[in-house]
Amino acid sequence: MEGGMSVSLWCEEVEDVHGQDQGPTEAKNLIRCSPQVRATWDPTVSGHRVIQRLLHMEERYMPSMLYVTLIQRDPERREELAKWALEVCCECGCDEAVFPLSVSLMDRFLSVSLSVPVSPYCLAAGCILIASKLTECDNITADTLCAAAEYSFQPCNLRELERLILATLRWDTAAVTPQDFLPHFLASVGQQGRGTGEESEEERLSTLRRHSDTLAAMCACDSRFLGAPPSLVAAASLNCALRGLGNKRLPQLALMSEALAELCQTDLAVLQCYSEMIEHALRQRLRSGHQQGPMEKDEEVENERPGTPTDMREIDF
Numbered sequence: 001m002e003g004g005m006s007v008s009l010w011c012e013e014v015e016d017v018h019g020q021d022q023g024p025t026e027a028k029n030l031i032r033c034s035p036q037v038r039a040t041w042d043p044t045v046s047g048h049r050v051i052q053r054l055l056h057m058e059e060r061y062m063p064s065m066l067y068v069t070l071i072q073r074d075p076e077r078r079e080e081l082a083k084w085a086l087e088v089c090c091e092c093g094c095d096e097a098v099f100p101l102s103v104s105l106m107d108r109f110l111s112v113s114l115s116v117p118v119s120p121y122c123l124a125a126g127c128i129l130i131a132s133k134l135t136e137c138d139n140i141t142a143d144t145l146c147a148a149a150e151y152s153f154q155p156c157n158l159r160e161l162e163r164l165i166l167a168t169l170r171w172d173t174a175a176v177t178p179q180d181f182l183p184h185f186l187a188s189v190g191q192q193g194r195g196t197g198e199e200s201e202e203e204r205l206s207t208l209r210r211h212s213d214t215l216a217a218m219c220a221c222d223s224r225f226l227g228a229p230p231s232l233v234a235a236a237s238l239n240c241a242l243r244g245l246g247n248k249r250l251p252q253l254a255l256m257s258e259a260l261a262e263l264c265q266t267d268l269a270v271l272q273c274y275s276e277m278i279e280h281a282l283r284q285r286l287r288s289g290h291q292q293g294p295m296e297k298d299e300e301v302e303n304e305r306p307g308t309p310t311d312m313r314e315i316d317f
Contacts, residue, residue, distance in 0.1 A: 051184050051231075051263055054176055058230050061104060061175040063111035068227040070114075075223035077116070081106065081124045082221040088125070088148045092140050094132060096213055100177035101131035103220045108175065109165050117161060122153040126161040130173055178216040181234035182209060185263055189238070189256050211241035215278055222281050228274065231264040236274035240282070243275070 071078050082103050089099040105127040110116065117123050125145040132139040142155040166173070186205055215237035219225040225233055239257055257275075261268040 047184070047188070048263075051181070051188075054180055054184070055231055055265060058176040061108065062229065063107045063226065065227070067107070067111035067114065071110075071223050071226055077120065078107075078110075078226075079221055079223055081120055084121060085124045085128055086217060086221060088128060088145065091148070092144060094128075094140060095136050097135045097177070097179050098128065098131045098140075099217060100179050100220050101135060101173075101175060102127040104175040104177055105130055105165065105169065105173060107226065109168055112168050119153045119157065119161075121149045122157055122161050123165075125149060125153070125158055126165050129158065129162055130165060134173055176230050178219070178230045178234035178237065179213065181231050181264070182212050182216065182238065185234055185238050185260060186212075188263055189242075189259050207245070208238065208241050211244065212238045215240055215282065218281060218285065219278060224277065224281070225274075229264070232266055232271070232274055235260040235264040235266070235271055236278050239271060239275045240278045244279075 085102050085106070086099050088094075089102070102124070106124060109123070109127070125148070129140065129142060129145060142158050145158060146153060146155055186209055212234070216233055219228075219233050219237065239260055242253060242256055257271060258268055261271040264271070
């Protein structure tokens with residue numbers, strides 16, 4: 001070009017793939033383990049305008065109150081399927097958006113049909129398959145899902161149920177989940193709680209996001225949160241993460257809680273109530289994972305506020 005400026009249309013994202021010198025079999029096994037290339041965070045697609053749009057859309061993807069009432073009377077089967085979906089998504093290295101979207105699809109399908117298919121795990125697998133196709137470049141395969149269910153159904157059954165789910169939901173599958181709100185809430189609240197210690201701003205926000213994702217995923221498995229709007233679950237999860245980390249003073253935490261309540265357009269008392277519900281649910285999970293320990297340790301866990309875990313594997317499901 002004239003003026004000495006060179007312009008390239010090649011994609012220049014860098015992906016560190018360990019195994020470039022390995023054979024085709026080893027490289028194939030590393031496909032799902034390698035990080036996906038993602039666009040950097042764009043502040044112009046955040047802010048109150050985007051949050052308002054998500055708040056307007058979330059009501060459209062809420063399950064019916066009849067379904068919520070029926071499930072909360074007998075939640076064991078639904079929670080079993082949600083936990084199995086979480087386990088499959090973790091083992092297959094799915095994107096963090098796949099699990100909440102798959103649970104949302106499952107709840108919406110059951111909310112419309114009010115009947116469980118012959119193979120409930122095939123339904124959960126079909127929802128995972130659709131969610132993976134919608135959010136990932138390298139989606140999970142039908143054979144992988146059949147193997148995860150120990151071949152209780154075949155790929156042809158899974159594809160047939162996939163078509164049934166899509167037809168029932170009229171192909172409206174891009175549901176709003178708590179994970180859709182979290183980056184926008186973090187961007188808005190993060191300005192008020194900049195760290196002053198050794199931890200950098202990027203590390204602090206990354207830790208908050210990881211902990212909030214953990215708590216929001218736990219809520220997706222718990223039928224007590226089934227009727228709650230995704231925005232409220234996201235705000236309460238982030239509020240619990242802020243309180244659980246314990247690196248903020250009480251006045252600062254109170255201001256951030258008020259900001260979260262305003263962002264999700266709810267009462268501060270409602271946000272605090274759901275935050276306490278999440279902490280109680282987390283305390284139950286942690287206590288169930290320490291049943292082998294002494295009674296004194298259980299009492300100590302009951303009396304003190306738990307710090308949020310950094311990984312779903314630290315919560316016993």
